[in-house]
Amino acid sequence: MIASALVVVPLVAAILCVSATRLARPIAVVASLAVVALALAALISGAPTSASVAWAGPLHAGYSVAADGLTVIFLALGGVLFAIGAAASSRVGHRRAYFALWCLLIAAVDGVFVARDLALFFVFWEAMLIPLAILMWQWGGPDRRGATLRFLLYTMTGSAFLLAAIAALAASRGTLDLAELASRPVAASGQLLPAMLLLAAFVVKLPLFPFHAWLPRAYVAAPIPVALVLSGIVAKTAVYGIMRLCLGLFPDGMATAAPVLVALAAVGTLYGALLATRQDDLRRFIAFSSLSHLNLIGLALFAATATSLRGAVLASVSHGLVVAALFLLVAMLASRTSSFALSRAGGLAASTPVLAAFSTLAIVAAIGVPGTSGFAGEFTMLAGTFERFPAAASVATLVVILAAMYGLGMLRRAYHGPPLAAGVDLAWRERLLVIPLLVLVIAVGVVPRVVSDRIPDDTLPSVEVTR
């Protein structure tokens, strides 16, 4: 019941948004918070959340939804980010359309996380694209047209393979229900191909190096709140997909491909960090630092030990929170300097100490200093990955050095030095957007087990690597 409500509530909100210009933003915020509340209620009440209804039987597709711990973690994260993103969308035109699309996006993202049927998963997976694309296309920056098309076509190409895999599974297994598929596993030798077809969609959305060509352009072109959720939660659908579908259904196939994937992810981790050191546009800076983080998450996913997967979930939560804070702070900075260029900032700390302090905290979390969520995720991922791929984990660990370089380098160029730029310090309205994120960042950093203990055991590999 609750699982279905998680999709229905934002859908209803979308309809309400269309009919109420003035209230559109509050409606979107409330709908997002309702998602958080529902998700947590599902977790705390322990009531059965699942629902299963016939849908397209001859296609082997059914409507089957549920919300377990893993789902709830991502949904709660998504709800928080959507709420803050909506709250931050204060000056958009065509409000009704914007917030209606926003709520549709929430519904689609929720659907991805609650779906327990491959076809249904794909429905929501693709459904995310349309509101995202229109939001980018209509409300984005100067490069929005090209960036949107690049993003759309790139991710759709990945999804195309996912669709082919779904068709193949339906034809060969006669069911698309996840539980049934899992109970009748494909023989180990035949898992590689379907695993890779499924993965194709996820490596583009994540994106794994070198499938990230859409990422920097999309981050720059999208309106800040959209970029925030694009990076914060939409990218996490790929994490979830890899965990639930690729690793859940085809662990042997993933294990076969792991060496190559792990190598790509390790390279991507350093690659993103290195490129982040060179960016002048703050959104591109976030794009490449995100690329680095997301590839590290990919590394942990492909290593697929219980510890690395726990780390991947922690890091997903952390990256979502941190990147959201960064996007907001960067936008606030840009509103002071009238530019997203680092070269137009400098010495801002003198006039905007609170902005500087918040940015410092966000960067500290981004570069994984203990006590923040960034460390909890990063460390757990690397430690878990090291169990199976020590070389790749060691190489990826170098990212802590590069992260320090790009993170502190950014702070230095924006806030330190003689005051080249100046502005009004953060208003309370702005602070209230960022503070919840930063509080959560610290909270998850101090008690990460609150999150990681919610991950159900059946989504983790059952056999631990023997030492």
Added chain:
Amino acid sequence: MTLALLVALPLAGAVPTAVAGGLVGRRTVGSIATLFIALSFGAAVAMAQAFAAGKTQLVAELGPWLPIRGADLSLVITPVTVPLVLMVTGVSTLIALYSIGYLAHDTGVRRYFAAIDLFVFAMLLIVVASNLLLLFAGWELVGLCSYLLIAHWRDRPAAAAAGVKAFVVNRVGDAAFLVGLFMFLGLVNTVDLAEITRRVQPALQQLTVEANAQLFAASVLLLIGALAKSAQLPLHVWLPDAMEGPTPVSALIHAATMVTAGVVLLVRLGSVLHPDVLFGAAIIGVITALFAAVVALAQIDHKRVLAWSTISQIGLMFVGAGVGAAFAALFHLIAHAFFKAALFLGSGSVMHATDEELDIRRLGGLARRTPLTTIAFACGAAGLAALPPAAGFFSKEAIAAAVMDRPILLVGVLATSALSALYAARLFALVFVAPPSSDQARHARESPPVMLVPLLALAAGALVFGALVAGGTVPLGVTPSAEAPLALSLTSAALALAFAAAGLAIYWRGPRAIVPARVSNAARAGFGFDTLYLAAAVIPVRAIAQVLEQGSEALVQLIADLVGRAVIAGSALARRMQGGYVRSYEALLLAAAVALLAYWSIR
């Protein structure tokens, strides 16, 4: 409970200072922050009494942390770490107190004191963490705090650069530490220190070749971490630049927190690390000690003299820890904390008195203008120079005694001591004794009491602490492994006295060049390590990043473009087929029909 309080109090001080510090006055912010550290010191004293009464261990389990075995929020304190805790909280309290005066006119006191409190918290974590992961948390946090404090004056580009440099170099060590940690995790599947010790120690006796190699590699990686944190060769480059921060910060970094963390790590892990690696630490320590002493001699900035002297003294501690003489290492660590804190605060007092003058060639004659500072500084310098009966004399003697059976190390230690005496005397002579050579020096004013009280307290510590320990009044939790023979005591005392006297004599009347300028310039620049790293690490990394951006990233984008272009070109081709002529349509249609026909007829 007391243990938890000990650690929690400074953290508790940091949060309100940072969040609500704006609501109260600057001085109040400092007082509150100092109070929390002082309370933490109180907790430490209470624990020391408990241990004096016979306790052997205190444990605080605060709950789970990361989903990794042994990675809990749990603390442990043993007799070995009690003196360290006392030192960290005690010296930090004094430094924080001093800062109230020193930063009376700074606008950034809120973040300053928040970072100071956090710094103390992090250092305490390193000392009392009961597992490697929590220790690493403190390890990273001191790095963060050093960044925040070194870059405290945000309008100074050099300060920002120094802060970033400190953090990045520390992160190099942290990365190594992390991988070493993973290897330990792989070896024993826990990060709990007690369990690691329990599992590794017996195994050390009969290691397989593979496990031996793994333990060796893991130990080397942890050692690299320690080298970076403790500013030992070749990862020492961040420390001299760290002088860009406010002077009390230097005192904190050099004396009570941060750089001694490496020594603490070696002492706490002494029984777990591979013996060869430990000995390697001693070798690196002695090389660093000598190298840094030489560089210190050539410095003209009084804070930099002290900075290089720290590197040198930590090198001596590494020697002690490396040869397994935990007593000597800890003894020198604490003694060093006293005299180095006194020296840095003295240095700050000098700057305060002379309008931030740093160049020792432009100082002089301060003994008359700032007598109390002079006395305190003299005590510190005596400690640094290891003049009996100052603290440094006893602690260095303990280190020398520990390496009695290794002549090379012994020579290195003694030579370092001698050079220390020389540069300490040079510094003191040039700043306080030599004729004043600038207006600032001539019009120096003594610092306010809030600065002088902690300064004098530390100076007193620097003077008497050694004798107290050597006399057995203050226990260090570990017993000395070797008693210093009388000959050694006499030799080191004589060396120290002779070189100190020489230094005073040479520089009594002002700066003087005793070696060719080329040599002294090279030494002053730290023998080019910065240039080396610039050429060997910084520039290559930048170049790689540039190549990646203009090469592979462009390629990634290009491939995406090309795929798009190929599709568009295919589209143009497909459209061209629709030429509009019936004859071509007919021809194609019939050709296709014929092709089908041919296929079906021939097959």
Added chain:
Amino acid sequence: MTASDLLVALPVLVLAAGACLVLLGDLLVHADGRAWAWVGAAFALAAAVCTAIPAGADAAFAGSVRRDGASIFVAALVGATTAAALLLAVGYVRRMALPAAEVTALTLFSASGAVLMASAGDLLVVFIGLELLSLPLYALTGLMHAAPHADESALKYFLLGAAASAVFAYGIALVYAATGSISIGALGGISSPVGLAGIALLLAGLAFKAALVPFHFWAPDAYVSAPTPATAFMAVVAKLGAFSALLRVGAAITGPGAVAVDWRASVAVIAAVTLVLANLAALGQQSLKRLLAYSSIAHAGYIAVAASAGVVASAAIAFYLVVYAALTLGAFGIITLLENDDPRIDDLHGLARRRPLLVVALGVILLGLTGLPPTAGFLAKVYVFEAAMGAQLAWLVVLGVLASVVSAAYYLRVLFACLGEGEGEPARGPSVGGSVVVIAALAVLVLGIVPGPLLDAVQSVRF
């Protein structure tokens, strides 16, 4: 001829009767042109409804016309589509000053041909149906004398269509020569080269009607030139007729022996070529109508993907055809609602602001054409792909999904164009055509969410 014979052929007869009635009526009564469209729609609907009357027999006229799940399905769908197309024509003929009665009569005749093709039991009836379907279409294509290239397109269509008919007729002759029978069922026993050559020519002829590449050249020009409601009609009904015949032939061939493999391979190759070329060609189009023309060719490719899986894919094809009919009617229907009958894509700028409801409908239809959820277009594609996967045609499926990515590029371009800034169209009140479009869009959406009833219904379809 018995009563049951008539009942079996009832849908064809109703459509033909309607056509005659409209023609005669136009001579006798001077009614408003729009009335004839309404009358025609009523007859088309009646044809669809009368499929529900039990005929009491499976075949008529000595087996040359049959009545089974497939023919009933096609008749119903043709009837509904024709009715919808004629309703679209209600406003259109008046605005374009077209002879309403002729449009209606031609449409109904053509529809009866399509139903006849689907009901055919022998090749000769297929041929008759084919001609009955085609000849009115040639005329419809040339009806818009005002349009720039209408005559030319009609002529081209006719010339090419005549060639294709000849090919098909020649194929019948060869098959007859090989087997001595014109029954479709007789195709299964063919093994002689002459008979096989005949099969190849039958395939070519039907591929032409279905507008599969490389037999598609007539389609873009004809689609653009014809009155838009007629375009919608021919895009759906001609394909319905052609594919039913194609599948009937395929079903007969899918017997034992290697012939079936060759048949399926041929269809698969044609499907692949169609998918690639049609989608690529659609990508660069400026004219919306031409873009939709290529898109309909591409969709024929997807149907052919399923067709290459053989008769087991009947249900998938039937489902696809229904969805395709709704999508096509909706898409061309929207054009009938615009001022400009052949709009360029750039002309759509500002449409979202002026006519938001229309753009929402267009959005749903474009999503459906792309095959994106939650529309029925998605399920239709999945169904087709699953059928192909079941027939081990993984390569074709991968090609198909990649081709849909290309299709996304041009469909979404249309959608984004509507969102752009511009003058756009003036808002207009509700109209019959508008209701058809909205119903089509709703159908696409509802069938995507509640596909159960339709899926159950199409399970009985077996060509």
